Amino acid sequence: MTGESRLIGSDDPIMVAPGTDVILPCRLEFEMDLVNKTIEWSKAGEKTEPAKRKSLKTYVFLYRRGIQITAMMMQSYIQRTSMFDDRLSRGDMSLKIMNVTFEDNGIYECSLPRRQQRAKVQLVVSESRLIGSDDPIMVAPGTDVILPCRLQFEMDLVNKTIEWSKVGEKTEPAKRKSLKTYVFLYRRGIQITAMMMQSYIQRTSMFDDRLRRGDMSLKIMNVTFEDNGIYECSLPRRQQRAKVQLVVNRGQCGSSADPPLFSWTKLLSSSLLFVFYNVLLVLFVHKYRLWTRAQKDAERWRRRRLTVETSRALNLCGWINSDEDEEEEEEEDEEEEEDRIGRPSPPLGPLPEPDQADTNQY
Incomplete structure (x- = not known):
C-alpha cells in the first residue's frame, strides 16, 4: 500500500x-x-x-x-x-x-x-443533567408503566444513591425518618424498603443493566388510580432532580373508583364482533358446501366420461354388440311384446265337470 x-x-x-x-x-x-x-x-x-x-x-x-x-x-x-x-x-x-x-x-x-x-x-x-419527561405518561389502570429518568451522559449509577418520590405525599407515620416520601429508594445496589411507602414496595423496580448507562427509570406494576400524580427522581449527592407526571385514565365515570364492568360501548363492540365472526362462519360454510358440490360434480362427470370411453373401447374390440345388433334385438323384443298383447285370451267360463269314471277311481 x-x-x-x-x-x-x-x-x-x-x-x-x-x-x-x-x-x-x-x-x-x-x-x-x-x-x-x-x-x-x-x-x-x-x-x-x-x-x-x-x-x-x-x-x-x-x-x-x-x-x-x-x-x-x-x-x-x-x-x-x-x-x-x-x-x-x-x-x-x-x-x-x-x-x-x-x-x-x-x-x-x-x-x-x-x-x-x-x-x-x-x-x-460537563455536569450531566437529569432528564425526565416533559409530556405526561398516560396509562390505564391495571397495566404496568415505566417512568423515564436518565442522565444526559452515560454514567454508572450502580453504586450511587437514587431516590424516587411523589410530590405532595406525606411520609407514612410508621416509617417517618424525614419529610421525604419515597416511592423507591436505592443505595449502592440495595433497595431500602424501610423508608418506602408500603403500597409501592412490591410494585416498583429499576433495571440493573440500564443503571450502568445512567438510566434510572422506574417501573410501576399494576397501576391504580391512586398512583396519579407527579413523581420526582433525584441523585441527592449531585443535587440533581427531574420530574415525571403520571396520569391514570379514569374512564367516563370520572370518579376515583374502579370503572364499571358493564358499559354500552363494551356491549356494542362485543355484539359487532359476534356478528362479524358469525358472518365469517356462514360464508365459510357456504363456500365449503359449494366446493364439496363442485368436487362431487367433477367426480360424477369423470366417472361418466370414463364409462363412455370404456364402452367405446369395448365396441371397437367387438366384445359387446354393435349398435345395429342392439337395434335388431330391440325390434324383436318389441314384436314379441306386440304378439303377446294382440293374441286373444281364452274365454272365461265354468270349469268342466269331471268325468264319472274319473270320480269312481277315487
Missing part, C-alpha cells in the same frame, strides 16, 4: 460527565504495529510540573517500546490513564482516562514523534 498512514483523532468533541471513564480516540489510517514505537499523549496549554520538568512537553501519557514512562507524566494522570495492548498491534493508540474530573477539560494531542505525526481530540467534561 502506497502513501503515508496519517493519524486520525476526532473532529467532534468528546462529551462526558464527571466521575465517568472516557476513551480519547487516536489511530493510524492504515493498520501498523505500534508496540515497539514511542507514543506521546499531551494536553495543550499545560505547563510541565516542576519536579518532573525535562522538556517543555507536558505528558498525559508516555509510552516507549512497551513501557509506560511515568517519570515524565503529570502526577494526576499516572494512575488514571492507560492504552490497549491488543489495539496497539493494529495501529490504535487510543487513551483511556478513568474517573474524569472537571480539570480534565481541554484539548489533547496524540503523536508519534519519530514519524512527526499528530492528531487532536477535545474533551468536554
Whole structure:
C-alpha cells in the first residue's frame, strides 16, 4: 500500500460527565504495529510540573517500546490513564482516562514523534443533567408503566444513591425518618424498603443493566388510580432532580373508583364482533358446501366420461354388440311384446265337470 498512514483523532468533541471513564480516540489510517514505537499523549496549554520538568512537553501519557514512562507524566494522570495492548498491534493508540474530573477539560494531542505525526481530540467534561419527561405518561389502570429518568451522559449509577418520590405525599407515620416520601429508594445496589411507602414496595423496580448507562427509570406494576400524580427522581449527592407526571385514565365515570364492568360501548363492540365472526362462519360454510358440490360434480362427470370411453373401447374390440345388433334385438323384443298383447285370451267360463269314471277311481 502506497502513501503515508496519517493519524486520525476526532473532529467532534468528546462529551462526558464527571466521575465517568472516557476513551480519547487516536489511530493510524492504515493498520501498523505500534508496540515497539514511542507514543506521546499531551494536553495543550499545560505547563510541565516542576519536579518532573525535562522538556517543555507536558505528558498525559508516555509510552516507549512497551513501557509506560511515568517519570515524565503529570502526577494526576499516572494512575488514571492507560492504552490497549491488543489495539496497539493494529495501529490504535487510543487513551483511556478513568474517573474524569472537571480539570480534565481541554484539548489533547496524540503523536508519534519519530514519524512527526499528530492528531487532536477535545474533551468536554460537563455536569450531566437529569432528564425526565416533559409530556405526561398516560396509562390505564391495571397495566404496568415505566417512568423515564436518565442522565444526559452515560454514567454508572450502580453504586450511587437514587431516590424516587411523589410530590405532595406525606411520609407514612410508621416509617417517618424525614419529610421525604419515597416511592423507591436505592443505595449502592440495595433497595431500602424501610423508608418506602408500603403500597409501592412490591410494585416498583429499576433495571440493573440500564443503571450502568445512567438510566434510572422506574417501573410501576399494576397501576391504580391512586398512583396519579407527579413523581420526582433525584441523585441527592449531585443535587440533581427531574420530574415525571403520571396520569391514570379514569374512564367516563370520572370518579376515583374502579370503572364499571358493564358499559354500552363494551356491549356494542362485543355484539359487532359476534356478528362479524358469525358472518365469517356462514360464508365459510357456504363456500365449503359449494366446493364439496363442485368436487362431487367433477367426480360424477369423470366417472361418466370414463364409462363412455370404456364402452367405446369395448365396441371397437367387438366384445359387446354393435349398435345395429342392439337395434335388431330391440325390434324383436318389441314384436314379441306386440304378439303377446294382440293374441286373444281364452274365454272365461265354468270349469268342466269331471268325468264319472274319473270320480269312481277315487
